[in-house]
Amino acid sequence: MSLAGRRVLVSAGPTYEDIDPVRFLGNRSSGKMGFAVAAAAAARGAQVVLVAGPVHLPTPPGVARVDVRSAAQMHAAVLDALPADVYVGAAAVADYTPRTVAARKLKKRPGADTLALELVRTADILADVAAHPRRPRLVVGFAAETDELEHYARDKLVRKRVDLIAANRVGSADCPFERDDNTLHVFAADGAWTLGPAPKREVAEALLDLIARRLEADPAT
Numbered sequence: 001m002s003l004a005g006r007r008v009l010v011s012a013g014p015t016y017e018d019i020d021p022v023r024f025l026g027n028r029s030s031g032k033m034g035f036a037v038a039a040a041a042a043a044r045g046a047q048v049v050l051v052a053g054p055v056h057l058p059t060p061p062g063v064a065r066v067d068v069r070s071a072a073q074m075h076a077a078v079l080d081a082l083p084a085d086v087y088v089g090a091a092a093v094a095d096y097t098p099r100t101v102a103a104r105k106l107k108k109r110p111g112a113d114t115l116a117l118e119l120v121r122t123a124d125i126l127a128d129v130a131a132h133p134r135r136p137r138l139v140v141g142f143a144a145e146t147d148e149l150e151h152y153a154r155d156k157l158v159r160k161r162v163d164l165i166a167a168n169r170v171g172s173a174d175c176p177f178e179r180d181d182n183t184l185h186v187f188a189a190d191g192a193w194t195l196g197p198a199p200k201r202e203v204a205e206a207l208l209d210l211i212a213r214r215l216e217a218d219p220a221t
């Protein structure tokens with residue numbers, strides 16, 4: 001199903017939250033799922049902006065890429081890229097960031113066996129896009145859960161006011177981090193779908209089929 005003429009905004013990868021000039025808090029997201037969504041959307045004719053955290057992946061053909069590092073930078077870059085018809089928030093955004101970034105490398109303190117870092121909440125990009133005056137017609141979030149997948153996914157759907165949540169089971173045999181294949185459990189107010197197990201590009205195509213169908217079914221688009 002074509003996405004010609006649609007503007008698709010995707011965020012992908014981890015964020016790095018700096019502690020000092022050499023250390024950061026990160027996570028194991030490879031960015032592959034979001035990059036696959038961006039590549040597949042561009043191949044369907046969409047105008048794609050991909051906001052990427054620090055990953056080692058080539059830019060898919062036809063995709064405009066904006067590289068960022070921190071959750072705050074990703075937040076600004078995503079909101080700057082609006083308007084869009086679709087936002088797919090596939091990034092693993094840090095929920096907390098150090099209150100302050102030390103200007104110099106933190107040194108071991110003689111006699112101190114522990115070190116406390118004070119963290120503050122980051123802004124929720126997905127929720128802010130969903131509540132934005134220029135809200136895309138379709139806002140799609142991702143979720144990584146170890147248990148009660150459907151319960152937490154449906155909670156996110158309502159709480160963050162998004163249209164679709166694509167949930168991954170993590171911490172089990174089918175943990176998707178750093179892998180090339182994936183299973184997505186997708187939830188909407190009016191249904192649920194299982195996409196895969198399949199290579200991430202195939203899962204991305206199935207997700208875009210769902211997205212394209214919903215755009216076409218919505219008379220306002």
Ligand code: C5P
Pocket residue numbers: 071089090091092093094095122123124125126127140141142143144156
């Ligand atoms: O609630 P949770 O963080 O598990 O929700 C995951 C979804 O929210 C993902 O789509 C992720 O990209 C998005 N998110 C975000 N900004 C945050 C935290 C999560 O956009 N600060």
